[in-house]
Amino acid sequence: MSAATLLAVDQSFDKFLEQETTKGLLRFTTAGSVDDGKSTLIGRLLYDSRSVFDDQIESVTKASVGRNAGPIDFSLLTDGLRAEREQGITIDVAYRYFATPRRKFIIADTPGHEQYTRNMVTGASTADLAVVLVDARKGLLPQSRRHASVAALLGIKHIAIAVNKMDMVGYDQSVFTDIEAAFRKFLSRFEGIEAVFIPVSALEGDNVVRPSARMRWYKGPALLDYLETVEVEARAHRSPFRFPVQRVIRPGQEFRGYAGTVASGRVRVGAPVTIMPSGRPTTIERITTFDGDLEEAFAGQAVTLTLADEIDVIRGDVIVSSDDLPHVGRSIRATLVWLNQVPAEENKRYRLKHSTRQEWGSIVRIQHAININTQQHEPAHNLEMNAIGVADIETSRPLCFDPYQENRATGSFILVDPSTNATVAAGMISGPNSSAALQPSVEGNVAWRIEDGSLVISLPGADGETRSGNITDAETLDVLQRLLKKLEAQ
């Protein structure tokens, strides 16, 4: 390990403070096994950015006695548990931290083999970006494709493909461009993915922290340079305002506030908002924090809101922008990733946690499974551990949600098995289950009015959403006919 690769760290406090004022946070995920050189790559990032300490290196050097390792075996730095070091395997998601003057990084480091999908999904759920490793000697393997697919499924829009072990192929440009072409073709099936390809040697340090002199044909950034500069913030800020209420804060009669984290968008004092699922409109009176009131709050901030009107708001309600309401309903269609040894069961009741709300949720029907390697739909009636599938779910009370690909915070949920309390599934909502929604509900009111000479009818669906249409609309006609038949039968 050459000391020359270490990042220069400015040790003056003033300089530190100046950097810290603009320093952002990037969360990324990596996946793979020791064979890919993943541990070496992470070890290199940690070591070269001075995020590993000497005594930690000494302690792993001590622990590596008996294992076939070089001078510093970076996998030992990243394999945290004793059982892992003894068996030379990685069991679980591990979180790593390093910082440069420009950014702080949180790595969710996931193993590529055992329980791979479960761990990769967990790591990807909080990540803004994925680093996918490809071994230059082996080309595009199922494992790399799987990792890219999981990243896309979890809504990650930025993927950095590190083509590693370039030293083993003589730093040959054609090896790199062939892999890039094949991988780009594979990625074209996913929408909106920004992929960057970087030829690296984690072992030798080429294009990891510093640009490589041995691959002058490559004009792009080194991996760390890319990680420091890529813009990933925009999505949660562009989405409509969503504020799931965590807790009602009421220290006395004169203050009643709703504590929570802005899940997406922004809100200003005086802004018109709607309380969901009740649909009651009101306006923001104050945005309070321990450090004083704010004029505006945006995605990621933990604040307490007070409202202009006295409305009954409880934990689990969502305060939203009145201009852009979420879906409300009891029937949803979602992609499930199954995380538990006990397979998914149709019609079994699970505890469903969505934003700050807990409801009962049943899997009404598993539509199909998705083969993560090929993206093909496959018929399925259950989901085993690590399987991915699309299912229709019904909840005991309505959820307020957005499609996951539009809003991660209001589109995600977990299922908990009430008999074991295990977290059994990760869910990503694609939208209302429209077939269930159009089952008319006779309990609601059917509203009608004459507008521009045609009859406009509003029908409440079983999902709690109201759909309107005039009678030339075939779908509404169909629903109307079925509703009338049902009413006639009573």
Add this chain to the structure above:
Amino acid sequence: MIGAGPDYSVQHNTPSSIDFIEIYGILFMLATLTHLRKLEAESIHILREVVAECQRPVLLYSVGKDSSVLLRLAQKAFHPGRIPFPLLHIDTSYKFREMIEFRDRYTAELGVNLIVHTNRKALQEGSTPFAWGTQRCCGALKTTALLDALREGGFDAAIGGARRDEERSRAKERIFSFRDPRGQWDPRNQRPELWNLFNTRINPGESLRVFPLSNWTEVDVWHYIHIEKIPVVPLYFAKLRPVLVRGESLLSVEQDFVPRLPGEQTKLVKCRMRSLGCSPCTGAIRSDAETVPEIIEELLSVRRSERQNRVIDHDQDGSMELKKQEGYF
């Protein structure tokens, strides 16, 4: 306050505050939070979730810098309300005197409810790290004491200041970490933790450990202490202290049972504590850092990890992991 967002300029005096206001303006336009404000918001979210979903949470107050940060975050999370859970300090009776003074003064100032629990029985039986060895002593005075205190208080969730960057086995710890009825951690059978959707469901007798500072690093903690002006125990700051110098280790002599080598005398050495624990088992480091900025400067150049001076982490390979499996925090 100038307005919303990551405002550092009002928190401290710097010669270049104009620059900060300009930078602040740019940040405001981008509507992004600096990494420290993101960590703060994440921790507040976690604290609110514990209180909303658990029956009887308690904050494990260790008197150290991380605990001080946790207390500030708890104030922020429930403002303008009060901190809605008690604090629990597991006092081995071997903590530094300055820690106990600070504890009593600071918790009284904040007006929080502090519970102190000590394993008196083990102390009467003569538990010291020298008589019993560190593993057995820690087991009795910390692990057993903690589990007893949680049971006696009927607490189903214990909030702690542990960070994932502190120690290898902690890198795989969940933010909401499940403990069986014996308080034990099973690293091979942890609940997957996705997004910020925490599974808080437990059966009677089981409990959770909750770590709101999971994603903070040592530098983050000191940086936050600086901008928030959070009080910490003076032991963190360098001054001349009487210690036994044994090779690289600087050992406190607060407890008279610390054995001396033949002819060994204490020396006055300028030093400070990088992390706080029991005085016989926590070595000081040589340091000139007398202020928080100087500590940060020292951290930026230091090549040794934070818990290096903690004897108990090194009594066997994977020590922390094994202690945690038994119920250690």
